[in-house]
Amino acid sequence: MSLWKKTVYRSVCLSLALLVAITVFQRSLTPGQFLQGHSPSTLGSQKAQKQSGHLVNSFWKNTKEVDISTPTTSRGTQFWDVTTTNCSANVNLTQQAWFQGLEPHFRQFVLYRHCRYFPMLLSHPEKCRGNVYLLMVVKSVITQHDRREAIRQTWGREQEAAGRGQGAVRTLFLLGTASKQEERAHYQQLLAYEDRLYGDILQWDFLDSFFNLTLKEIHFLKWLDIFCPNVPFIFKGDDDVFVNPANLLEFLADRQPQEDLFVGDILQKARPIRRKDNKYYIPSALYSKTTYPPYAGGGGFLMAGGLARRLYHACNTLELYPIDDVFLGMCLEVLGVPPVAHEGFKTFGISRNRNSRMNKEPCFFRSMLVVHKLLPTELLAMWGLVHGNLTCSRRLQVL
Numbered sequence: 001m002s003l004w005k006k007t008v009y010r011s012v013c014l015s016l017a018l019l020v021a022i023t024v025f026q027r028s029l030t031p032g033q034f035l036q037g038h039s040p041s042t043l044g045s046q047k048a049q050k051q052s053g054h055l056v057n058s059f060w061k062n063t064k065e066v067d068i069s070t071p072t073t074s075r076g077t078q079f080w081d082v083t084t085t086n087c088s089a090n091v092n093l094t095q096q097a098w099f100q101g102l103e104p105h106f107r108q109f110v111l112y113r114h115c116r117y118f119p120m121l122l123s124h125p126e127k128c129r130g131n132v133y134l135l136m137v138v139k140s141v142i143t144q145h146d147r148r149e150a151i152r153q154t155w156g157r158e159q160e161a162a163g164r165g166q167g168a169v170r171t172l173f174l175l176g177t178a179s180k181q182e183e184r185a186h187y188q189q190l191l192a193y194e195d196r197l198y199g200d201i202l203q204w205d206f207l208d209s210f211f212n213l214t215l216k217e218i219h220f221l222k223w224l225d226i227f228c229p230n231v232p233f234i235f236k237g238d239d240d241v242f243v244n245p246a247n248l249l250e251f252l253a254d255r256q257p258q259e260d261l262f263v264g265d266i267l268q269k270a271r272p273i274r275r276k277d278n279k280y281y282i283p284s285a286l287y288s289k290t291t292y293p294p295y296a297g298g299g300g301f302l303m304a305g306g307l308a309r310r311l312y313h314a315c316n317t318l319e320l321y322p323i324d325d326v327f328l329g330m331c332l333e334v335l336g337v338p339p340v341a342h343e344g345f346k347t348f349g350i351s352r353n354r355n356s357r358m359n360k361e362p363c364f365f366r367s368m369l370v371v372h373k374l375l376p377t378e379l380l381a382m383w384g385l386v387h388g389n390l391t392c393s394r395r396l397q398v399l
């Protein structure tokens, strides 16, 4: 079968499976039971009791037990040590003038800024067993199932050997909980089901909001420090990018895991945005300097595992910042490790001009490492083109 036929076939199958799942499940539970059984706190405590690789609940009965024994390393905790959410608003702030002058959503952010770690709902310690060479982690949200599906079929497909005697390439998705109350219960069940099919979801018990993306960053770094201490390289990206894994591996072939490797699409001396209608608006009360430290666009970047573990500790010394990419730049600054720019990371599109023909040119995608922004259907189509019989007049030298 050709790739697109396979793709369509798989999508249809999965949609049917999900449809059946919803139907079965709506018939079998009254709304009351439904909500009661799956409030985040219930999930959290079940998780605490189990500490296994899967969410366990009475409905999707888990028949397959996951081995939780962890290979021994010379390290402290080997489990997620946060099992309850016990964090109240920092009322000390409410009297302070700078706080009172903030917009409501910034006040909300600042009130809970000290709440750093939340319980895990879905985890996969087994992902890092054996010889893993490259771990690809993708920021995703619960409702964007189609993006995860497209990634699994394209650049997120796992490989047992990365070539040149290297270990495996593994993929994980990073999620919080549904940001809208009405989405929570239904989507949580579907996500648990999706995770049972693929076993590739890491989920923590915090709301998946824009300002909470920084939480996703530090939760992943903590997870990595506990469960994945020896992985040589990590790719971290968004769920709406095109990645060329062959080029990533070619790029990494000359690198050593001990290096302070942090490469991506780097912004130097970016200025905090002070226009209130902008998504990235930051009031001066929250950040008063005129420029940010250098940071990588969150669309996709590569880092060495050792550096990632040091970043975890560096980030722990900083107060949370609402923009996750900038926050990671701040952590790098603490370590004194500057992120390095690379031509192959186009997290703002190949051409910054949205209408440029280059943004649809497969030969460019073939020579790049990461390109922003594609919808799932565009990703599947572009992947097909790039991996089909494509003849490019000249090969771009970006590696």
Ligand SMILES: *[C@@H]1O[C@H](CO)[C@@H](O)[C@H](O)[C@H]1NC(C)=O
Binding pocket: 084, 086
């Ligand atoms: C939350 O923490 C406070 C103080 O640390 C403690 O007194 C309280 O019992 C905790 N509550 C829960 C539900 O763990």
Ligand SMILES: *[C@@H]1O[C@H](CO)[C@@H](O)[C@H](O)[C@H]1NC(C)=O
Binding pocket: 089, 090, 091, 092, 114
């Ligand atoms: C609030 O202020 C008190 C006294 O200064 C301090 O002990 C406490 O840690 C503060 N609370 C937070 C959440 O920072």
Ligand SMILES: *[C@@H]1O[C@H](CO)[C@@H](O)[C@H](O)[C@H]1NC(C)=O
Binding pocket: 108, 109, 112, 205, 206, 207, 208, 209, 210, 211, 212
């Ligand atoms: C982040 O998640 C926590 C836990 O779910 C929530 O209490 C908080 O309001 C969220 N913060 C923002 C800014 O959305």
Ligand SMILES: *[C@@H]1O[C@H](CO)[C@@H](O)[C@H](O)[C@H]1NC(C)=O
Binding pocket: 389, 391
């Ligand atoms: C590529 O595919 C087209 C149509 O599918 C075919 O006509 C062409 O000969 C192929 N080119 C190569 C180099 O295989």
